[in-house]
Amino acid sequence: MLDVTDLACRRGDRQLFRSLSFQVPAQTLLHVRGRNGSGKTTLLRALCGLLRPDAGRIRWKGKSIRELAEDYNRDLLYFGHLNGIKADLTGLENLRIARTLDQDPVGDDAILDALARIGLEGFEDLPTRMLSQGQKKRVALTRLILSKAPLWILDEPFTALDVDAVDLLQQLIAEQVADGGSVVLTTHQEVPLTQGAIQRLTLDEADDETPVSGDDPARA
């Protein structure tokens, strides 16, 4: 369970948000929304610990993520604007390494199955450099299939994907939530969820004075 109190971030000389407090319990999806440039990516990177916020605390299972450091990272799967795959390695190799680094190696069969599920059958042996925009994204998303991390933080995971892949990804997110995990994601699309709770958080820079809107939980 992720617990954020009084978070504030500024980039350049703009205050993006402040006094932001919310919680993401298990079995919950937090959908962060907002216009382009409202600070979604900034918030997500702060939640991962990649960016140090100006104020506020972020706690995971009751402990500050700064203190948890590597222990927090083990519980976390972050998916950013960049895919995080090596263009010179094949999809299979990329995923094999990703699993080893998470200290949870799985067999090649499991990886191949996952790649097939995401629609990359026949492309497992190509360096990812040779894949199209959307196929690269799919390779990166295969990490979601293999992951056991309880917390997923996904920054616009739907871009560049075709309709099939979008469906599959929505399904994966729903499974993660159903299995007791938490997901924080940004997207400009809607995310249907059949089980568990969707919270929405809207970052709105329009009025500078009032604190940014809080959570409005909504059962799906």
Added chain:
Amino acid sequence: MLDVTDLACRRGDRQLFRSLSFQVPAQTLLHVRGRNGSGKTTLLRALCGLLRPDAGRIRWKGKSIRELAEDYNRDLLYFGHLNGIKADLTGLENLRIARTLDQDPVGDDAILDALARIGLEGFEDLPTRMLSQGQKKRVALTRLILSKAPLWILDEPFTALDVDAVDLLQQLIAEQVADGGSVVLTTHQEVPLTQGAIQRLTLDEADDETPVSGDDPARA
């Protein structure tokens, strides 16, 4: 009017499409569709002359684009997966240079107006490096507002944009078509068009033997 006959392209050792023939007359939008990796980007780059197809001819106003060379480029506006803006320059500077290179310089006022229209008021003087993903895309899209090119080739222009920006872009495309221009675009979304013709072209790699499907024009 863009006229494509018998086009064939292969990347790596896969034949992406062949015997592809279609035309894009004035006042027409061609929506290229297909799964991830079906060759949409490849086709668009070939149409721009950036990539030499394996076979087939591409003609613009009756002449081969290879022969027209720079004259064709002047009639063309291409918008690829990359934004094509310099991160170290401000939006204003970026657009000023783009206009000069197209040998059609416009005053700063016109550029500022265009930037305001696309929702970047207040951000004109920031190096684009300091903008969010979606804001960068918007800077690049401002070129569409300023452009007089009769042919637009747009590769997934809708990604990373929020709802407002998507609306605006759809409107720009509609205007271009209404004004007698042609647009070729790929996207996984639908493109409503109030005037002019939408053609759809689906690239489908499934069956290797039969030539890729032709055009199925459809009035909107």
Added chain:
Amino acid sequence: MLSVFYSVLARDILLALRRRTDVLTTLFFFIIVISLFPLGVGSEREQLQALGPGVVWVAALLASMLALERLFAADYDDGTLEQLLLTGQPLALLVLAKVLAHWLLTGLPLVLIAPLVAMQYHLEATAVWVMMAALAVGTPVLSLIGAIGAALTLGLRGGGILLSLLILPLYVPVLVYGAGAVTVSAIEIADTEPYFYLLGAFLLGALVLAPLAAAAALRISLE
């Protein structure tokens, strides 16, 4: 035509001034490489005098080559190069503008700083003048030839070092005559003219051919 040439030139200079450190860094690299040698070789006056011209030229070669790596790469990464290719202008002209901007920002400073580093090697005043003149004629050739290599290695992993592999052998003539002119000037004066004729001929040849070759290379690399 000229407005486009000028616009690309202005753009590249503006970009460099946005990141002023870049310009200084090439300069410092040049100075540091030159200063490293006496540390590795020892500091006997005569030996240093004999080494001076060669070392300065090799350092100029390396500095120019290092800076070249970014000549097109930055534009390639952010997609502006694609846009340049599609501008409806002769690409060779745009390349020439970019190379000129590049030389003004990295080559020219080397020429101007040369007297300072020459001091470290106890070179005579005449030798210093000859060196500056030789650098002024030679470094544009380096930039022009290098542009071809930069265009060919665009977007390749380990591009920087591959570039040097391709380009350094081609730099040899400039190195030989550039350093030769300075060495000769130290012995007997007035005989450096043939060197300058040759360097000048290289410059002319490179001015005509290199932009065309680099433009062709760019088209190939972007395919």
Added chain:
Amino acid sequence: MLSVFYSVLARDILLALRRRTDVLTTLFFFIIVISLFPLGVGSEREQLQALGPGVVWVAALLASMLALERLFAADYDDGTLEQLLLTGQPLALLVLAKVLAHWLLTGLPLVLIAPLVAMQYHLEATAVWVMMAALAVGTPVLSLIGAIGAALTLGLRGGGILLSLLILPLYVPVLVYGAGAVTVSAIEIADTEPYFYLLGAFLLGALVLAPLAAAAALRISLE
């Protein structure tokens, strides 16, 4: 822990082998830089002998530095570095693995090729052995120190040349003692020991401190 170390090591070596030329390119860069000097300086035997150790070391410095530029940059550009930071492993360990892979691929070949290039400078057999030993101890220090610079300049435009500015001054001690050992060995034998003690001390110090510093630098650069 060790499995992760090993996995990163294997990954980087695999990546390099995917592009086998990369490894060779560093090597050839080294050879070319060394071959350029006689062309600029002239080819008198004694002068070359005096020059040899210095040139070899400066070339090793440059080769190592150039290759270092890509040490983290490639991972940064494609987002895998972000993922490495979030792996739940001590970052310094991962850095050490990356540096080790880097040295095996770029430093070690230099050590092995050294005799060949020494020939071009007419060095004696003992001097060649001393040079190989000195390179074997010295080049890992270069890689380790360079890693800090590479981490600091990550994602900066003109990173390559800024890196050299930061790093080359730090390389000076290695250069001085490395080249010194070779020069001394040519004069009177058996006196090279102190040089090696010092180089060894540098290596130990760098092994302990550099990964920590580089890890900290990475966190800063990614913020």
Added chain:
Amino acid sequence: MIDFLQQGGYAGYVWSAFGMTFGLLLIEILQLRSSHRTTLTRIARLVRLRTPRRKPAAGAGQDSGAASAKP
């Protein structure tokens, strides 16, 4: 014979020159042969992989392929 092998005391130079020459050429020949064989087997494997894969791919592709049904 010994005389011949010694080449007037320059055996080292002469034989390493000739040895390297014909050794390298031999290596090139062997390398060309083996790469011819590996190319053949690789392509043979590719062909074999492609032909039977058609069937299962069509079958397995049914569920994922149905979603992307042709218009």
Added chain:
Amino acid sequence: MTINWFKFASPAAFYPIAGRLIPWFGGIAAVLVLIALYWGFFETADRLGGSNPQKEYYRIIFVHVPAAWMSMWLYLVLAGWSAVGLVFNTRLSFMMAKAVAPTGAIFTFLALWTGALWGRPSWGTYWDWDPRLTSELLLFFLYIGYIALHSAIDDMRRADRAAALLAIVGLVMVPVIYLSINCPDPNQCAALHQRSDPGSIHPSILIPMLTMTLGLWSYSFAAVFARLRNIILSRESDNAWVRDVVAKEAV
């Protein structure tokens, strides 16, 4: 030779032709090399007198000079096919250029290696910055540059064209490079000119040397064709005719 190469410009047509030619060239090469070796070792004097006395080590000439000549000739071939490829956009020319490069690099290396081994007894040093040696070294770098660039790019078409352009740029530069190191001081260029006309060499040396050159030339044909066949196979692997070939040859 007025063969219309365009007729054979299709890889599919050239593959079997090359296959039939290889044994011939290989056989001729073997015969010529053996003759040259026999002649060189048993039918020539052990010592050379004259203005430039040499002992047995001069026999290195029988591999050194042919290797040096082949290295230069093959670079011309490489650049030539590259130019043809760029101008006419024929796939086979690029493959030809690519096939030539490794053999050329090997001969260049051999010229350097044998030259060094000759230099030690003759000049007392393995290496000197003599213009000829230096230009041979630079030629080696050009070959390596071509190969490195080609293999650094994995899009075949881009690799072919980029490397071809590099080869042509190198060809333009070679005379300039040669001029500059052959006469580093333009004031007294003529004085430094090297004497080297084959006519001054005794026939009993010249003949095996030329025989060896022909042998290695023939060998180059065989090696280049063999490599070309491999390249054709792997590049055309999804064509029907390749499958037939594979089915036949891979028994």
